Amino acid sequence: MPxxxxxxxxxxxxxxxxxxxxxxxAAFLFIAGQDFKKE
Known part of the structure; x- marks a missing residue:
């Protein structure tokens, strides 16, 4: 069994x-994209 x-x-x-x-x-790319948009 084991x-x-x-x-x-x-x-x-x-x-x-x-x-x-x-x-x-996916989360990392999303956050990186958000930071990229800010600047």
Whole structure:
């Protein structure tokens, strides 16, 4: 059982990390764009 749960949890973490990195990049670009517009 633990052998099956481990890869599943790893996959979920990997997917969440990918999604988190995408959201972080999008937010960073949005904030950078706002700062660029101000000046």
């Amino acid at each position: 052998v099956k749960i481990k890869p599943t949890a790893y996959t979920i973490v990997k997917e969440n990390y990918r999604l988190g990195a995408y959201c972080f990049t």
